[in-house]
Amino acid sequence: MKALRLETRVELFEVGELDAVYKRLYEAAFEASRKAYAPYSKFHVGAAVLLENGEILSGNNQENAAYPSGLCAERTTLFYAGARYPDVPVRILAIAAMKDGERVDLITPCGACRQVMLETEQRYGQPMEVLLCGKEVAYLVPGAATLLPFCFGKSDLIR
Numbered sequence: 371m372k373a374l375r376l377e378t379r380v381e382l383f384e385v386g387e388l389d390a391v392y393k394r395l396y397e398a399a400f401e402a403s404r405k406a407y408a409p410y411s412k413f414h415v416g417a418a419v420l421l422e423n424g425e426i427l428s429g430n431n432q433e434n435a436a437y438p439s440g441l442c443a444e445r446t447t448l449f450y451a452g453a454r455y456p457d458v459p460v461r462i463l464a465i466a467a468m469k470d471g472e473r474v475d476l477i478t479p480c481g482a483c484r485q486v487m488l489e490t491e492q493r494y495g496q497p498m499e500v501l502l503c504g505k506e507v508a509y510l511v512p513g514a515a516t517l518l519p520f521c522f523g524k525s526d527l528i529r
């Protein structure tokens with residue numbers, strides 16, 4: 371028997387330590403969370419992306435009375451970016467959440483969103499950094515694949 375060890379390297383920052391571009395996305399993600407449509411969970415998630423062309427787009431979770439018909443903030447935003455600029459890579463995705471009007475300590479994305487994040491990264495053939503925004507700290511993940519080890523992706527279907 372052989373064992374395989376998978377390692378994940380994530381950088382942890384105090385919010386005050388973030389470089390300007392990350393701070394901008396941090397604020398944009400929290401700002402976007404304010405406009406979430408989340409009457410059922412009351413968990414307001416926002417996401418912001420920096421595109422290769424310098425543009426920042428944002429989105430949030432959109433819930434539905436038929437629960438599974440709703441969509442997370444990350445997917446809303448990545449699909450929006452893909453729809454607006456299909457040929458422009460996404461460089462950074464920032465995610466933040468608010469509950470009861472307060473910034474949530476830290477948000478980590480659900481499995482379905484990780485799969486879509488992976489697709490975005492593979493679609494453009496370059497890493498998409500992910501900034502997980504907390505109240506006082508932010509975690510910088512170097513690429514979507516880091517969040518989804520042993521993944522099923524594009525190369526399983528297209529070689």
Ligand code: THU
Pocket residue numbers: 408411413414415430431432433440441442443444477478479480483
């Ligand atoms: N949600 C997101 O938007 N992103 C996440 O990473 C986790 C969960 C949303 C889905 C649902 O509207 C609410 O948060 C509660 O699960």
